[in-house]
Amino acid sequence: MTVKEIISVLEEMAPLSYQESYDNAGLITGKEQMDCTGILCTLDVTEAILQESIEKKCNLIIAHHPIVFKGLTKINGKNFVERIVIQAIKNDIAIYAIHTNLDNVSNGVNAAIAQQLGITNTQILAPKKNGLMKLVSFVPIESAEMVKEALFKAGAGNIGEYSETSFSSVGIGSFKPSEKANPRIGQRTIKELVKEERIEVILPNFLQSAVLFALKNAHPYEEVAYDFYPLSNENQLVGSGMIGYLPSPISSIAFLELLKAKFGLSVIKHSPIIQEKVQKIAFCGGAGSFLIPQAKAAKADFFVSADIKYHDFFEADNTLVIADIGHWESEQFTVDLVFAELTTKFPNFAVLKTANYTNPVSYFLG
Ligand SMILES: [Zn+2]
Numbered sequence: 001m002t003v004k005e006i007i008s009v010l011e012e013m014a015p016l017s018y019q020e021s022y023d024n025a026g027l028i029t030g031k032e033q034m035d036c037t038g039i040l041c042t043l044d045v046t047e048a049i050l051q052e053s054i055e056k057k058c059n060l061i062i063a064h065h066p067i068v069f070k071g072l073t074k075i076n077g078k079n080f081v082e083r084i085v086i087q088a089i090k091n092d093i094a095i096y097a098i099h100t101n102l103d104n105v106s107n108g109v110n111a112a113i114a115q116q117l118g119i120t121n122t123q124i125l126a127p128k129k130n131g132l133m134k135l136v137s138f139v140p141i142e143s144a145e146m147v148k149e150a151l152f153k154a155g156a157g158n159i160g161e162y163s164e165t166s167f168s169s170v171g172i173g174s175f176k177p178s179e180k181a182n183p184r185i186g187q188r189t190i191k192e193l194v195k196e197e198r199i200e201v202i203l204p205n206f207l208q209s210a211v212l213f214a215l216k217n218a219h220p221y222e223e224v225a226y227d228f229y230p231l232s233n234e235n236q237l238v239g240s241g242m243i244g245y246l247p248s249p250i251s252s253i254a255f256l257e258l259l260k261a262k263f264g265l266s267v268i269k270h271s272p273i274i275q276e277k278v279q280k281i282a283f284c285g286g287a288g289s290f291l292i293p294q295a296k297a298a299k300a301d302f303f304v305s306a307d308i309k310y311h312d313f314f315e316a317d318n319t320l321v322i323a324d325i326g327h328w329e330s331e332q333f334t335v336d337l338v339f340a341e342l343t344t345k346f347p348n349f350a351v352l353k354t355a356n357y358t359n360p361v362s363y364f365l366g
Contacts, residue, residue: 001035001036001346001349002032002033002034002035002036003027003030003031003032003033003034003036003060003094003096004032004033005036006036006039006060006062006342006346007027007032007096009341009342009345009346010062010096010098010338010341010342013098013102013105013107013108013341014098014101014102014104014105014108015101015105015204015206016101016206017101017131017204017205017206018100018101018104018105018128018131018238019099019100019101019104020100020104023066023099023100023101024066024068024069024097024099025066025097025098025099025100025101025102026096026097027094027095027096028066028067028068028095028096028097029085029088029089029093029094029095030059030060030088030092030093030094030095030096031094034059034060034092034094036059036060036094036349037057037058037059037060037350038056038057038058038059038060038349038350038351038352039058039060039061039062039342039349039350039351039352040052040053040056040058040060040061040062040352040353040354041062041063041335041338041339041342041351041352041353041354042061042062042063042064042335042353042354042356042358043063043064043065043328043331043332043334043335043358044063044064044065044067044328044358044360045061045063045065045067045084045095046080046084046356046358047080047083047084047087048356048358049061049063049354049356049358050084050087050088050091050093052354052355052356053093054091054093056352057350058350058352059091059092059093059094060093060094060095060096061088061093061094061095061096062096062098062338062342063095063096063097063098064097064098064099064102064109064331064334064335064338065097065099066097066099067081067084067085067095067097068081068085072085098338102334102337102338103240103284103285103286104128104238104239104240105237105238106122106124106237106238106242108334108337109285109286109331109334109337110122110241110242110283110284110285111242111337112285112333112334112336112337113242113283113285113304113330113333114242114244114283115333116262116263116333117246117258117259117262117281117283118246118247119242119244119245119246119281119283120244120245120247121244121245122242122243122244123236123242123243123244124236124237124238124239124240124241124242125239125240125241125242125243125282125284125291125294125295125298126239126240126241126291126294127234127235127236127237127238127239128234128235128238128239128240129232129233129234129235130230130231130232131204131205131235131238132202132203132204132205132231132233132235133202133203133204133205133208133228133229133230133231134200134201134202134203134228134229134231135151135156135199135200135201135202135203135211135212135215135226135227135228136198136199136200136226136227136229137198137199137215137219137224137225137226137227138171138173138196138197138198138199138225138226139196139197139199139219139220140173140185140194140195140196140197140220140221141170141195141196141197143218143219143220144168144197144199146218147199147215147218147219148164148166148168148199148201149218150214150215150217150218151166151199151201151203151211151214151215151218152164152166152201153214154207154210154211154213154214155203155204155207155210155211156201156202156203156207156211156214157201157202157203158202158203158237159202159236160236160237165201165202166199166200166201167199167200168197168198168199168200169197169198170195170196170197170198171195171196171198172193172194172195172196173193173194173195173196173225174191174192174193174194175191175192175194176189176190176191176192177189177190177192181222181223182222183221183222184220184221184222185220185221202231202233204235204238205230208228212226212228240284240288240290240291241282241283241284241288241291241294241295241305242282242283242284243280243281243282243283243295243298243300244280244281245279245280245281246278246279246281248279249277249278249279250277250278250279251276251277251278252273252274252275252276252277252278252301252302252321253273255278255281255302256268256270256323259304259323259325263325263326263329263330263332264329264332265325265326265329266363266365267363267365268323268324268325269308269313269323269324270313270321270322270323270324271313271314271316271321271322271323272316272318272321273321274316274318274319274320274321275301278301278302278321279301280298280299280300280301280302281300281301281302281304282294282295282298282300282302282303282304282320283302283303283304283305283330284303284304284305284330285305285306285330285331285334286305286306286307286327286330286331287305287306287307287327288303288305288306288307288308289305289307289308289309289312291303291305292312292315292316292322293315295320296315296317296319296320300320301320301321302320302321302322302323303316303320303321303322303323304323304325304330305322305323305324305325305330306324306325306326306327306329306330306331307324307327308322308324326359326361327361328358328359328360328361329359335353335354336353339351339353
């Protein structure tokens with residue numbers, strides 16, 4: 001099996017185009033055509049992880065955090081990033097990062113957190129805009145259903161929990177084929193009027209070429225009339241953070257205890273506790289302080305995230321409790337998520353979880 005076959009499964013789960021503009025998710029070292037000998041899943045790539053991948057004969061490392069994040073201007077081994085890149089290339093190890101694209105999908109990093117805490121009825125806290133477009137095409141009525149099926153199959157027509165959504169209206173299309181044309185309906189040089197269906201479907205931008213290909217393949221005409229329109233709608237299934245509900249209201253202390261138990265924490269940094277019972281929980285794996293305004297606007301009782309700065313804690317402002325559970329801790333279940341996806345899709349392939357603990361932060365408890 002090639003590296004490409006494996007990463008195409010991951011990109012179906014978390015399309016690369018959903019990554020943030022500052023990110024560097026994707027294949028960082030290695031070639032897509034490489035024959036994969038085994039996969040090692042990890043949150044971070046360290047020199048110990050690279051060594052582990054060599055020892056366990058896994059020539060593909062799937063990491064959450066991209067080892068190369070900023071541009072590399074020299075590769076001479078003077079820091080750990082350069083040494084890892086050199087070792088990876090020397091040993092033919094492919095490194096693939098599935099980062100903010102996995103943060104931003106509804107079955108990604110935050111879904112894993114929700115599952116741990118028993119939070120349900122989840123929604124994306126800050127849905128992304130400008131990631132959707134609309135396709136309108138005009139199809140002779142007898143071919144309309146077939147064309148719609150092809151568009152749905154290519155990934156068009158999904159809105160939230162609804163698939164195969166479309167709108168159709170019937171009208172009259174006109175055309176006059178040239179002398180060189182090969183019309184499916186009508187004759188050369190004679191104007192034709194045909195009863196057609198105007199089909200409208202929504203699709204994510206990154207599927208544009210796949211959906212157009214499907215349209216042209218299924219449409220009976222020699223020349224297909226279609227329009228793509230950009231939309232400024234939010235995509236409810238893509239974006240940062242998540243919000244949902246605990247099964248029943250519990251005390252703030254009980255919720256902190258729950259966090260401690262589920263994430264194996266020795267300590268939680270939090271802003272003042274302001275209410276006795278809590279149920280509506282906003283959360284974001286990794287550095288999520290940019291979402292504090294959205295968590296407040298959504299009237300969350302708690303916002304659980306990591307890398308919260310001193311002044312950010314003041315932003316709680318007696319409206320919610322901000323809890324910092326640690327970056328690695330908040331994302332620890334991401335490895336299980338990737339591992340589960342790969343073992344489901346490739347049940348007989350060598351997919352391993354790292355045996356290394358990569359958290360660079362320690363807590364001295366005395
Ligand atoms: Zn992270």
